Amino acid sequence: MSHHLFLLSPSDTPIYSLTHYSTKLAQQTSSSLSSNLPTWSTSAFAGTLTALSGASSATQSHHVQGGGVRMGGGQDRHVIQMIANASLDIIEDVMRKESAMYLKSVDKFNEWTVSAFVTPGNMKFILLHETKNDDGIRSFFQDVWELYLKTMLNPFHTAHSPIRSIVFDTRVRASAKKYL
């Protein structure tokens, strides 16, 4: 079961991302759904390309990972990012209607539920998760917010600079481990 966290600046520039694999057991098995997530099949024309390039298609290998610990469906980075990106539309809508910072589950795409947290400074924290865990996510967001504020105390940190602080990263991971 995986979680994907994105921190977005007020202009929707992502400044931090985290992929967290929870060790907690998923309440439901939703493996079948994930298999239907877009993993771009190159089969239609892989033959031509492969024949021309002489390279074996590496794209097929990553969705053969059956059994064992499933690392969360929809491993494709671009699909995850697209979902996070698409959820911004609804987040902006909800933001206007609700005054709370924690917006709970704002949207659902396939098996991914999108939870969001909007700071008073209009920073958006987006979390893609597969199971319902409202309280954990709320605490997690609070933690991330606090850590983010501490990072922003750095006068050289602007709203657009990517967060590369190792301390921030470690603490967010620790918090994710605790709550998610």
Add this chain to the structure above:
Amino acid sequence: MARVLPSSLTPHICILPSQDLEELLQSSALPSLHHILQSFSPLPQVTTRTTALTTVPHTSFALRFSDLTEIEAACREDEEQRATRTIDWIGDRISKRCAKWVDDFEKMNDRDVARTPWWDELRRCAEGDHIPARDEGWNHPMSIILAVSTTAPNPLQAITALHSRTLDFPSWVDVTHLIYTLIIHPKNSPLSDEEAGALFNAVKKQYGLHTYLLSLELPSPPPHPVSIPALVPRLPPPTISNGSADTVRPDLKATQTAPLNILRMSEQDIQQTARFAREFVTMNLVPWMEKCVVEWNETYSSSRRLPSRLFSSTRRLFGTSSTTPVHSSTPSLPARSNTYTAPQSSVSGSTIPPPSQQRRLAEFATILGDSKLAVAVWESLRKEGKGGSDILPLLIAPSPAVQLHVSHALNTIHPKSADLHSHAQLRALLYAVRWESTLTIGDFLSDTLEGERWLVWAAGNAEEPPAALLLAHAALLSVRKNARRRAALWYFFAANRLEKCGIKPLTMYFLRRARELSISRPDKLLSPSFWMSENKQPSDSEGFDAVMSGIEHPLGRLLYTTGDVSGAVRHFLGLLRWSSASSSPLAQLSSHTVDITKDPSNSDKVFLEDFQVAISHLKSVSGEQARLADIKLPLRFVVSSQACIRLARDSVEGEQSEWETREEIWSSFWKHRGKEKLERSGNAAVGEAFWVDITLHNPLDTEVTLANPTVIVESSSGDAAWIRDNITIETAKDVILYANESRTISIAIKASKPASLVIAGVAYDFLGLLPTVESLARRGRRLQDTPQQRQTITYASDEFLKLHVEEASQELAVAFVDDGQLVLAEGECKRMKLWMSNAGSRDIGEVWVVPGPEDQIWIQPLNSGEGLATGMAWKTWQSDNKIIPPRPYSIPLTEKLVAAGSTEVTIVLHAGRKRKQDLSFLFIYREAQGSPFHCTRVTRSYEVVACLQISTASHPSYSSDHSFSLSLDLTNILSSSSVEINQVTTISANWSCSPLAELCSEPLCPSQTARVLFSATSTGDCTSVNAVSAFVSRKISNVLHGQAIAPDDPPQLELLCGHVSQVQVFHSLPKSSLIPAPSQSFAYEPFVAHFIMDARRVAVSRSLAHSHPRIPTSSLPSIFPLYNPLSVDFVIFWKIPSEQRSGHILVSEITLGASHAMLREVLEGVESAKVKRSMYAETQREKVEMLQAIRDSEWNAEMNPIVVIVEDGLVIEHDFSQGVCMAPVKFTIRNHSLSHPSRFVLRLDHSQQSSSHHFHASYCGRTTFRGLLEPSQTTSVLAQLCATRPGTYALSDWRLETEVGEPDTEGGPWQVRHCYEQRAATDSSSSIVISDLSQP
């Protein structure tokens, strides 16, 4: 007014034509009857009545007609199989036509508003489903029209045959339908109109009133075709191989393929038929339906009535086992077939019941527009879990409940965990289509309903074309709702699914839409100040990097497979923009952390491979390069800021900064002398190669090859052809850059004519395939000149690397004659010869050499020959006391250095500090006065080793004839050679030093030490001291107050020299003669005086720069003088005969005499000044540091100037038998200050605890002595020591209090400047011995 229902919810009428009718229609070039009737289908203005007898007007009342046999056949087909076939059929239809659709659609302007043809097609296909289904009654035939014509041999018999035909429906098909008889009476019928009327009456009598006689003209040449609305496409029946393919009608196929639907009927026939259709609906069908609804409603409401429900529940409670037929969902057939019960063949033993009566009631009520009843019945059905959720959204007002109905409806058909069956997919599609087409677009897209999501839910996980089109339509609707990012995602999902079905044109269209939507960023409601504070433009913001690559990569691949290779090449190349090299923060983040989500298919390697394949293919196909011209690489490999030009002469080793220092020395030197410029050394010569160093950085995380890298050169002197002819540009080897690697390559250029070149760019073949040119332009500086420029960021125009190639007309070649390894002893003066030759074509008339700031050199004048040593001994030396900044030396030339001429110059180097270093000379030369300077460089390394270890010491003298004693210890630290000390010279402004003994004549053997002693006496003239002090304190005050430092010179100094030379062999000389005779004087080399001053300059500059790091080095010379008047320098002249080395070492460590915190007033003034707060803590810190450095400097030294000397070691003999001994003890008190008077109080007491074992001296008589000492004055006091017994008495029991007064207070009050108290040193062993004479 009733809602217009989607056509799939309209009454389904089946027609069973007789054989003769079919023949008749064929002969009249007409399609089959159900097709004819279908074209009359939406009837305008039909009125129905509800159960409450209110009339409901229908603006259009649609019917569906189909062939009974066809339906019967279709019912036999497995539902799942048919669903699969339907989906394939839809996919097939769409894939056949989408290319044209996409082409047409792309040309439209308002693509987001228009209806998409594929959605219309999908909807029509879904709506066209007319086969009865098991779980709903909509498609179950509502009426069966038995149609015959009067052309039959026996029409009545034909009618009877049709009536007696057994319906071949499975058991689950509802048989509640209206049987209707239609007699078509054509004009050319064998029956006359009367006969036809008789037949009609007979039929009416036999089969009831549901009969109609339709008289048609059917003219024999078919009339002009009339166009009719397109028929809803219907799933063609399966092609069965066992011969029963007769059901496939040719006309069916014809209508499918015909672009326009036409009907060749005369106007009169059309009116007749329309009248029939209207009569059929209003007179027969609707009343029949109303009757059914009323009857069923009775049953329904009776079952809902309280008693009945109560009874049924009591019965259930009390276990009565009687079943109520009213409650049964499968009522007995006779009760329902109130009009007609067709004999039904039980095809199979299946006992699947037809749809329940309650459901049929709901459906009928829905069709009749009795929405109140319909909603109630559907609700109750829904509560019982028998469907209804799918229809309710169409009937009830928009509310959040609608969304729940929708999701429930979809959840019941979508199995949660399994793959979606075709049947379920089709059902979901049908629901979605019904919802979409029935609800108004405003309601559908409203925030309460969010209908576009329903389509996505309906699409589920299916990967068939319908699901993809559902998603695409959801995306289209999202765009209308201005949710563009979500739309992009759904378009992408749609494309992804569609691609698997191989419908490429539409896939590409969807991907293009997704791309367009992703590129256009939504408007953000952000304050303009946000962007100002971030110093960014709103257009600068970067989104998710992988989104674009995720869309563009499949798009590129699709373009490649569809043959648009050059488009694919462009896309693959564009992908690199979103790759790891992207400027997106997220990509930057992921590049430095290991991102597990990083998809291998998404990495640069894959993009590059695809690009490589595509471009090689493009090249092999098109074969020409012109098409590649507009393909631009979105990346930069060249780091333009690090590109530089390297000339051949630059390759002389040595730090670049060292050479820059020398050039600065030259420019500051020449600034005051002339305006001639030093032509930068960055001018290449004709015919001489120079190199352009280019740093390449691979931003990708995969390996790339840059083939044939070379530079693009532009010249103001000529065009490209000229450059080609006259400038040779090398092409470097192919460069393979590994992931994120940086490498510098050098490209050689040689010009054969003078030119002014601009290095415009770098050209290479990306991967050896794509010729690319990258500019080497660097952004100009930020402009700050006008307010406008300061407010909005403006930069000067781009800068390029520029280079002048000139004729080598002026070129001086310089080389050391002896270029071997050079090891010098510290302080050694080494003569070196340099060979200068004119390598250019023009004369050289003036040559300068610029050494480093710490290099001490001397250029031998031309006429001095071999440097004769002069034997003069200086006594005094006039110094301007100025730290002269390092400057160039002019090299004297006997005559102009003509072309190819050469000369030799001797340079004497004085080895400075012990270390390994480079001797770097910058030679600057020119032809004559007025012409610009050129330069060349020469360097060699040398090592300096120490030969003597020198230590100095000074202490106040005990002797009264001089104030201080100086000692100089010299140790030979060489391992083997012995060192001769030829002479030691002291240099001081204020102290005249004289040697206390002559120098020993023997050479100093290894590890031996010699000591030379000097006495120092003040000249007594402290004007120079005061003048220099005043100068320094004024300057320091300026520095501390932050005022400008005037470049005025310090007061001049006259330096006194004292010498001690090696006494040769003149032992006969009286020892007392301390000053050596001139005849024995040491022979000075001509450069010694220069080197002594230079060494002092170097030493002073170095120590000042070290102790005052906060004062700029350039201003130090105008603050501090070269000599402190109180300092004493030693110059030790040495010689190592065995190695033929000689030299001198300057030691300037000693400062004699007392000084009295000369800068105290200045520092106090600064400290008491009003504190100006600085914004920056660092500035404050720097100020404090500077103040501290000045406080600790030698100019602010402060000490007790009074020295007490006790007469020591006296031995007094006294006869104690005669009483106590009174011994006189003499205390000599000397004021070492040259400027300040002091008052003193000497107290003799016992308080001092001496550590020695001597007796304490007890004094009698006067024990306190006061006095005033003028500068440099000495006085002595006599105390009486009272000894009661013989012994050794310690003379350390004294205490001296000193008050240093201000000078120049004659007549004025005594002003105390400093106070001190001193006692004898604890380890002082001064003593007096009193021996007793009485005890021999």
